[in-house]
Amino acid sequence: MEQLVELNTYVEFGGHYKPPDCIPLQRIAIIIPFRNREHHLRHWLYYLHPILRRQQGEYGIYVIEQAGENTFNRAKLLNVGFVEASKENNYDCFIFSDVDIVPENDRNLYRCSQNPRHLACAMDKFGYKLPYTGYFGGVVAFTKEQYLKINGFSNNYWGWGTEDDDTYKRVTLSGMSVDRPDRNIGRTKMIRHQRDKGNEVNEKNYVVYNRMKYTRNQDGYISLKYSLIKIEKNQLFTKITVDIGKPPS
Ligand code: UD2
Ligand code: MN
Numbered sequence: 001m002e003q004l005v006e007l008n009t010y011v012e013f014g015g016h017y018k019p020p021d022c023i024p025l026q027r028i029a030i031i032i033p034f035r036n037r038e039h040h041l042r043h044w045l046y047y048l049h050p051i052l053r054r055q056q057g058e059y060g061i062y063v064i065e066q067a068g069e070n071t072f073n074r075a076k077l078l079n080v081g082f083v084e085a086s087k088e089n090n091y092d093c094f095i096f097s098d099v100d101i102v103p104e105n106d107r108n109l110y111r112c113s114q115n116p117r118h119l120a121c122a123m124d125k126f127g128y129k130l131p132y133t134g135y136f137g138g139v140v141a142f143t144k145e146q147y148l149k150i151n152g153f154s155n156n157y158w159g160w161g162t163e164d165d166d167t168y169k170r171v172t173l174s175g176m177s178v179d180r181p182d183r184n185i186g187r188t189k190m191i192r193h194q195r196d197k198g199n200e201v202n203e204k205n206y207v208v209y210n211r212m213k214y215t216r217n218q219d220g221y222i223s224l225k226y227s228l229i230k231i232e233k234n235q236l237f238t239k240i241t242v243d244i245g246k247p248p249s
Pocket of ligand 1: 072
């Protein structure tokens with residue numbers, strides 16, 4: 001981590017960057033759901049800070065850590081990230097990224113666009129193409145307005161899977177479509193890994209998914225509940241640790 005800090009002296013404390021010689025059109029918060037992936041985070045910071053700087057955006061990095069051992073809830077952590085980052089700065093654009101994904105091409109701009117944007121549209125693990133049309137996992141970008149329009153993400157997906165499909169459906173049901181970069185530009189790599197302990201596949205997620213048409217207006221940004229445990233400012237990122245509860249028994 002010390003070496004990483006030395007390599008990226010242009011980053012301001014807390015993981016912020018602002019280009020010195022132009023006025024950026026978007027203020028970007030990058031939100032990373034997190035627990036127990038320090039090695040991936042180092043990897044991500046090593047690659048992403050230089051890329052984001054070259055893209056001349058104004059950005060802040062927020063690592064949202066789920067405290068405790070309860071089942072992981074990725075999408076709920078993303079909602080927390082939206083709320084907490086918004087308290088710090090008037091961000092226009094929110095990029096929600098897995099900790100283990102790195103773009104291969106600088107021209108894959110970490111920016112928001114007309115519609116919610118799917119940045120990880122050509123992943124190495126899927127043969128550099130979409131595994132299915134509605135795939136919306138990995139890295140996505142929403143303006144504040146787009147995020148609020150879909151009522152954020154569902155808080156009810158505990159464990160691995162389906163929360164990204166839920167998000168895609170929220171987007172289409174809200175009358176928006178998805179923007180993606182060209183397949184050559186959208187190439188990304190995911191660091192190979194095993195499924196984490198505490199993030200097992202949850203069959204109940206399909207039940208949540210099948211109901212979402214009726215529940216999405218109540219479940220999301222509007223119903224988010226959590227308690228803040230700690231805000232830790234590091235040189236290259238801000239880490240926010242939260243208690244988000246546990247799945248219903
Ligand atoms: C896929 C999707 C991801 C999400 C997930 C299902 C890709 C590239 N990504 O990822 O967007 O839809 O399926 O939930 O296809 N994490 C931790 N600690 C944990 C568990 C998860 O930090 O213990 C975070 C971390 O940022 C990780 C992300 O959650 O990258 C997604 O979890 P994963 O990487 O285990 O799932 P994966 O690769 O199948
Ligand atoms: Mn992964």
